[in-house]
Amino acid sequence: MTTVESATKILDTMLGHLGFTATIELQQTNDGPCLQIHSGESEALIGKDGDRLDDLQYLVNRIVRRHYPKAERIKVDCGHFRSIQEDHLKEEVKGIAERVKATGKSFQMRPLNAYYRRLVYNILVDDPQIASHSPEGDDRLKRITISAKQSPGSPS
Secondary structure, three states, X not given: OOHHHHHHHHHHXXXXXXXXXXXXXXXXXXXXXXXXXXXXXXXXXXOHHHHHHHHHXXXXXXXXXHHOOOOOOOEEEEXXXXXXXXXHHHHHHHHHHHHHHHHOOOEEOOOEOHHHHHHHHHHHXXXXXXXXXXXXXXXXXXXXXXXXXXXXXXXO
């Protein structure tokens, strides 16, 4: 059994134990495999701001990695919620970066989980005028600060 097949079985079992009727479709994305849940109870599965989806994804990945320590990360989505959120976040981050470049003023984003912080960093990584960082620590949600990079020789 492959890691993705295991993840699908784990997710299906979890949903069954929670009382949800759903089908799971495997989708290959740029970020790797995504288990897309189709259910008439999507709102309940997604939760407030995707928090239940985050929890399901976390649990699926923890269980899979226990059996396959080098398994790739499996994304769990429902009703394409994550895809839509990611598109909105990309547009938001690009707009913030442009504002920071125009004004020179740093901007602190709303608290984001590790997955969305990684997305933000990947969006900004190739922009030579923008720096981004988040505080150290084990907090689940952290705020990324987006600022203009100081050019060499300019005062800090």
